[in-house]
Amino acid sequence: MLELATKPTWMQLRGSRDPAEAILSHFAVRSAPVPVHQLAAGLGVTVVAAKLAVTGVLDPTDAHDVRIHVNATDSAVRQRFTIAHELGHLMLHPLSVQYRDYITSSRGGLKERQANRFAVDLLMPEWLVRPAFRWLSGDLEQLADYFEVSKPAMEIRFQELYG
Ligand SMILES: [Zn+2]
Numbered sequence: 001m002l003e004l005a006t007k008p009t010w011m012q013l014r015g016s017r018d019p020a021e022a023i024l025s026h027f028a029v030r031s032a033p034v035p036v037h038q039l040a041a042g043l044g045v046t047v048v049a050a051k052l053a054v055t056g057v058l059d060p061t062d063a064h065d066v067r068i069h070v071n072a073t074d075s076a077v078r079q080r081f082t083i084a085h086e087l088g089h090l091m092l093h094p095l096s097v098q099y100r101d102y103i104t105s106s107r108g109g110l111k112e113r114q115a116n117r118f119a120v121d122l123l124m125p126e127w128l129v130r131p132a133f134r135w136l137s138g139d140l141e142q143l144a145d146y147f148e149v150s151k152p153a154m155e156i157r158f159q160e161l162y163g
Pocket residue numbers: 085089099100101105111112115
């Protein structure tokens with residue numbers, strides 16, 4: 001029973017059918033930009049920014065001390081995407097290994113694509129993006145600023161929803 005009571009929030013939400021949506025719903029996120037640092041903290045995940053040779057690292061091997069390391073020399077929007085991507089690995093993939101990500105891992109295998117998919121759904125949920133596209137008349141630069149994502153990331157989302 002004690003084990004259940006002290007289960008970190010990420011572990012409770014991990015079995016959800018749509019974990020990105022489950023996180024947004026659990027923390028009552030209703031507007032952009034999605035507060036990804038606060039979400040990580042709320043899930044029970046420690047984010048550490050430091051100078052790294054890689055973009056991001058997730059170490060989920062100790063369930064009660066999960067850490068995401070992000071490269072402090074990356075731009076703020078890149079760090080936000082990296083945190084969301086690593087949360088994707090945490091919610092979707094085996095917890096027995098470390099995940100080390102380089103910028104080029106967007107071209108990696110299935111797990112990398114799934115983690116990127118999760119990051120897009122977390123940072124740019126369709127129900128926030130669609131109305132914002134209307135208010136901002138589809139101006140991708142303003143939309144990227146509003147969601148605190150990179151312009152290429154917003155372009156990909158735009159193509160998905162309207163392409
Ligand atoms: Zn990855």
